[in-house]
Amino acid sequence: xxxxxxxxxxxxxxxxxxxxxxxxxxxxxxxxxxxxxxxxxxxxxxxxxxxxxxxxxxxxxxxxxxxxxxxxxxxxxxxxxxxxxxxxxxxxxxxxxxxxxxxxxxxxxxxxxxxxxxxxxxxxxxxxxxxxxxxxxxxxxxxxxxxxxxxxxxxxxxxxxxxxxxxxxxxxxxxxxxxxxxxxxxxxxxxxxxxxxxxxxxxxxxxxxxxxxxxxxxxxxxxxxxxxxxxxxxxxxxxxxxxxxxxxxxxxxxxxxxxxxxxxxxxxxxxxxxxxxxxxxxxxxxxxxxxxxxxxxxxxxxxxxxxxxxxxxxxxxxxxxxxxxxxxxxxxxxxxxxxxxxxxxxxxxxxxxxxxxxxxxxxx
Numbered sequence: 001x002x003x004x005x006x007x008x009x010x011x012x013x014x015x016x017x018x019x020x021x022x023x024x025x026x027x028x029x030x031x032x033x034x035x036x037x038x039x040x041x042x043x044x045x046x047x048x049x050x051x052x053x054x055x056x057x058x059x060x061x062x063x064x065x066x067x068x069x070x071x072x073x074x075x076x077x078x079x080x081x082x083x084x085x086x087x088x089x090x091x092x093x094x095x096x097x098x099x100x101x102x103x104x105x106x107x108x109x110x111x112x113x114x115x116x117x118x119x120x121x122x123x124x125x126x127x128x129x130x131x132x133x134x135x136x137x138x139x140x141x142x143x144x145x146x147x148x149x150x151x152x153x154x155x156x157x158x159x160x161x162x163x164x165x166x167x168x169x170x171x172x173x174x175x176x177x178x179x180x181x182x183x184x185x186x187x188x189x190x191x192x193x194x195x196x197x198x199x200x201x202x203x204x205x206x207x208x209x210x211x212x213x214x215x216x217x218x219x220x221x222x223x224x225x226x227x228x229x230x231x232x233x234x235x236x237x238x239x240x241x242x243x244x245x246x247x248x249x250x251x252x253x254x255x256x257x258x259x260x261x262x263x264x265x266x267x268x269x270x271x272x273x274x275x276x277x278x279x280x281x282x283x284x285x286x287x288x289x290x291x292x293x294x295x296x297x298x299x300x301x302x303x304x305x306x307x308x309x310x311x312x313x314x315x316x317x318x319x320x321x322x323x324x325x326x327x328x329x330x331x332x333x334x335x336x337x338x339x340x341x342x343x344x345x346x347x348x349x350x351x352x353x354x355x356x357x358x359x360x361x362x363x364x
Contacts (some may be wrong), residue, residue: 005321015104029062035346058363076234079181089268096184103343104338104342105338105342107334107335107337107338107344108123108124108126108127108335108338108339108341109121109122109123109124109126109335110335111125112333112334112335112338113332113333113334113335114327114328114332114333114334115332116277119195122335123294125335126333126335126336126338126339127339127343129333129336129339130326130336130339130340130343132324133336135317135322135325136322136340138314138317139314139317139318139319139321139322140319142229142302142315142316142317142318143297143298143318143319144230145229146229146233146297146300146318147294147297147298149229149233150233150236150293150297151290151293152235152236153233153241154236154241154244154289154293155244155286155289155290155293156334157237157241157244157245158241158243158244158248158249158289159244159282160243161179161241161245161248162245162246162248162249162252163252165179165245165249166191166249166252166253176245179241179242179245180242180243180245180246181242182239182240182241182242183239183240183243183246184237185239185241187302187303188240188241188306190235190238190303191235191302191303191306191307194231194234194235194238194304194307195306195307198220198222198231198307199220199223200218200219200220204337205221206218206219206220206221209221215246222307222308222312223312224312224315225312225313225315225316228278228308228311228312228315228316229305229316231307232303232304232307232308232316235303235307236300236303240296244289244292244293246293247285247288247289248285248286249328250285250291251281251282251284251286252278252282254281255277255278255281255282258274259277259281260277265278290355291352291355291356294351294352294355295348295351295352298319298347298348298351299320299343299344299348300318300319300320301318301320301321301324304316304317304318304321304322305324308353310325316339318345319340319344322340323337323340323341323344324337326340
């Protein structure tokens with residue numbers, strides 16, 4: 001028993017001794033590695049099996065597989081959730097944009113009548129018919145004339161109204177409301193309203209112009225091409241000037257007031273401030289309004305269809321009205337209408353690309 005107790009005591013002592021010896025060796029090794037790290041960090045990174053992650057030493061096995069962290073799982077889950085939320089929007093875009101474009105291309109290259117449907121491929125016959133139509137050039141020229149006049153009026157008037165009501169005061173707030181009220185009216189409703197005003201039977205406009213000798217009694221404002229054009233321009237300016245005023249006012253309020261104060265302290269006048277500060281800093285807003293205005297004017301349809309129906313003698317026929325006539329009126333040919341629609345779409349892409357490039361150049 002005594003021998004057994006001595007042997008147990010000896011074994012416990014040797015285990016404790018070995019443990020302390022092992023710990024001393026480990027401590028000495030750590031001290032040596034720390035000394036190498038202090039003297040030469042690059043040598044420590046090359047020779048040591050320990051690497052730095054976020055500033056702390058952690059032992060990394062060369063064959064250890066990467067472990068997915070909780071953050072990566074949360075990011076993947078957030079990505080899947082985001083794609084799920086965006087799925088309805090993508091479905092709407094596919095159904096309302098890509099599918100109609102594909103159908104439009106198919107119709108443009110097919111013999112597709114309004115009542116008979118698709119009767120086979122006939123590319124490029126529809127495009128040839130469109131370019132041979134005598135109304136195409138006339139409608140393009142009229143659309144360009146209308147676009148230029150409306151764009152100039154809306155941009156100048158919108159900027160002028162924005163400068164007038166720029167400061168937030170009691171009277172300016174009332175003026176803003178008055179200028180914006182027509183924008184709440186639908187374009188078709190506004191066209192019907194002015195159609196009644198221009199009517200020789202019930203409208204006051206003809207009587208007023210006849211009283212001042214500007215029109216024969218019993219005549220109509222919409223009787224000639226030029227008068228019908230300007231009558232329609234008045235409708236558009238009345239309807240959209242408040243909207244463009246709002247866009248311009250947002251651009252004006254984004255200009256720092258310190259620039260105006262510094263310019264006034266330097267003795268700059270109102271015109272000098274407008275030319276040197278307001279206009280250069282308003283270029284991105286003006287280009288954006290230009291894109292909206294040009295695109296909307298090229299696609300004009302409602303106002304002319306209600307007020308003039310393209311008359312008199314097709315003098316107020318726009319490109320979109322010509323598409324309507326090809327499809328539902330004179331030709332009843334959906335293939336020709338689709339071909340002209342593709343031509344208009346291509347023209348809009350080119351025009352808007354040029355305008356967007358100008359906007360990027362102005363923002364540099």
